[in-house]
Amino acid sequence: MPVVAGPGEPSARGGAAGADTSVRGAAAAAGGEEESAAGGAEKSGGYRRVFGVPEFRVVFAAHAMSLLGVVVSEIALTVLVYDLTGSPLLSALAFALGMLPYLVGGTLFAGIADRYPPRRVLVTCDLLCAGCALLMALPATPVAGLLALRCLIAAVSPVFNGTRMATLTDVLGDGDLFVLGRSLLRMVSQSAVLVGFGLGGVLLTVVPPRGALVITVVTFAASALLLRCGTKRRPARGPGPGRANGTGEGSGEGAALMRYSLAGAREVLGNRRVRALLLLLWAPPMFAVAPEALAAPYAEQIGAGTAGVGLLMCAMPVGTITGEVYAGSALTAAARARIALPLAATTLLPLVAYAFTPGLAWALPALLLAGAGSAYTLGLDRWFVDSVPPELRGRAMTVHTAGLMTLQGVGMALAGLAAEFFAVSTVVAAAGVLGTVCCLVLAREVGATGRDGGGGGAGAAGF
Numbered sequence: 001m002p003v004v005a006g007p008g009e010p011s012a013r014g015g016a017a018g019a020d021t022s023v024r025g026a027a028a029a030a031g032g033e034e035e036s037a038a039g040g041a042e043k044s045g046g047y048r049r050v051f052g053v054p055e056f057r058v059v060f061a062a063h064a065m066s067l068l069g070v071v072v073s074e075i076a077l078t079v080l081v082y083d084l085t086g087s088p089l090l091s092a093l094a095f096a097l098g099m100l101p102y103l104v105g106g107t108l109f110a111g112i113a114d115r116y117p118p119r120r121v122l123v124t125c126d127l128l129c130a131g132c133a134l135l136m137a138l139p140a141t142p143v144a145g146l147l148a149l150r151c152l153i154a155a156v157s158p159v160f161n162g163t164r165m166a167t168l169t170d171v172l173g174d175g176d177l178f179v180l181g182r183s184l185l186r187m188v189s190q191s192a193v194l195v196g197f198g199l200g201g202v203l204l205t206v207v208p209p210r211g212a213l214v215i216t217v218v219t220f221a222a223s224a225l226l227l228r229c230g231t232k233r234r235p236a237r238g239p240g241p242g243r244a245n246g247t248g249e250g251s252g253e254g255a256a257l258m259r260y261s262l263a264g265a266r267e268v269l270g271n272r273r274v275r276a277l278l279l280l281l282w283a284p285p286m287f288a289v290a291p292e293a294l295a296a297p298y299a300e301q302i303g304a305g306t307a308g309v310g311l312l313m314c315a316m317p318v319g320t321i322t323g324e325v326y327a328g329s330a331l332t333a334a335a336r337a338r339i340a341l342p343l344a345a346t347t348l349l350p351l352v353a354y355a356f357t358p359g360l361a362w363a364l365p366a367l368l369l370a371g372a373g374s375a376y377t378l379g380l381d382r383w384f385v386d387s388v389p390p391e392l393r394g395r396a397m398t399v400h401t402a403g404l405m406t407l408q409g410v411g412m413a414l415a416g417l418a419a420e421f422f423a424v425s426t427v428v429a430a431a432g433v434l435g436t437v438c439c440l441v442l443a444r445e446v447g448a449t450g451r452d453g454g455g456g457g458a459g460a461a462g463f
Helices: 016-028 033-043 047-051 054-085 088-096 102-108 118-137 143-172 176-203 209-230 253-270 272-293 295-302 305-330 333-346 349-356 360-387 390-419 424-454 457-461
Strands: none
Touching: 047 054, 047 176, 047 305, 054 088, 054 118, 054 143, 054 176, 054 209, 088 143, 102 143, 102 253, 102 390, 118 143, 118 209, 143 176, 143 390, 176 305, 176 333, 176 360, 253 272, 253 390, 272 295, 272 305, 272 349, 272 360, 272 390, 272 424, 295 305, 295 360, 295 424, 305 360, 333 360, 333 424, 349 360, 349 424, 360 390, 360 424, 390 424
C-alpha cells in the first residue's frame, strides 16, 4: 500500500519504555538539562539503530515489496485501460482512482486497525490486494471491473497503512526509534516516485500490462508472507468484534464496525491537540503538490521540454529525502522538536519564486528547498504519537493516512482548475503564499496546544 508523502506504525518491549519516558520529559522541558541528555543519547546510531531491530527489517522489506506492487500496478493499469479503450480520460481515471477512495476507507473502515490483531489485518490486506491484482490480470476482466478493483485496493490502503504505522510503535516503541522508522518508510515511498515509474516503464517494454499485473500479485503475496512469518502476533488494541458497543453481541458486525470507526474518527478530530497536529501534517503536502501536478504545463511555459518535466517532478522528492536523512541522522530528537514548527510554517515559501517565472535554474532549487522542509514531519510524528492513546492509535493513523492522500488529491484538482484560468507560474506561487499563511496559523495552534499541556515540548512552546 502506498504511503505518500503520503504521507501514515505501541512499544518496543524492554528498555524502550524507559527511554521513551525520558525523551517525553525532555521534549516538555524547554532547554533543560534532561532534554540535552536525552537528545544526546538518542542521536547515537541514527538510522542504524532502527535497522538493528530484526522485526523492523521485516516490516521495511514488506513495505518495499508492497510498494513495488502498487507502483507497477498503477503504470500497468493505466496503460492497459488506454490500450483497451483509447480514452485518455479513462486512462487518467485509472490512476486517479488510487487516491479518491482513501477518504471512504479511512473513515468507514478505520476501526479494523484497532479491532483486530494487527498482523492479521496486515496480511489480510496484502492478500486482498493480491487477489484484486490477479483478477485485473485475467483477460476476461472488463474495463469497468478493472476500475472497480483499483477502487477496492485504494479503499484497503488506508487501513493497511494505519495499522502498519500503529504497529511500528509496537515494534520500535513510541519514542525516537518510531520517528526514525516512520522516516525510513517515507523515504522508501519518495524513492519509489523517483525510480519506480521509470522501472515500471522499462518493464512494460518487456512484458504486456497484464503480465506486469502478475508481478504485482507476486509482490503483494511476498509482503503478506514476510509479515506473517517475520512479525509477532499481538492482540487487538481495542474491543474485538461484537464487543465494540458493549453488548457482547456479534450481530450487525458491519454496522457496528462502521460506528466504531466513525466514533474513533470523531474522538481523534475532537481532540484539539491531535486535530491541530493532523491539520499541520496535511496542509503542506496539499499545497506542495501544485508544482508536481503542473510540471508538464510549466515546462511548456518556460520552454524546458520533456526533460524539464522529469527534473521538475524529481526535484521535490530529492529534497524531501535529503532533508529527512539529514534531520534523522545528524540532529538529536530535541533539535528536531525545536525546528519542527518553524520548518512547517515556512516549507512552502520557496514556491513563491515561481511568481517570477524562473527557468529550471531557479525553479529546481526552489523545489529542492521546499522538499527539504518536509523534515518537520520528524518532530510532528513524535508529538502525534505521544498525543494519541494506545487504544486509539490504529484509527488515528488510518484517519491521518486517509486525510493526507485525500487532500493531496484535492490539491492536485484545485491546482489544475486554477491553471485553466491563470498562468501556471501564478498558480504555484499562489499555492506557496496561501499554504504558508495556513501553515503559520496551524503552527501557532500546535504551539498553543503544547503550552496548554499537550506535550508539544520546547519546540512547540517556543514558536
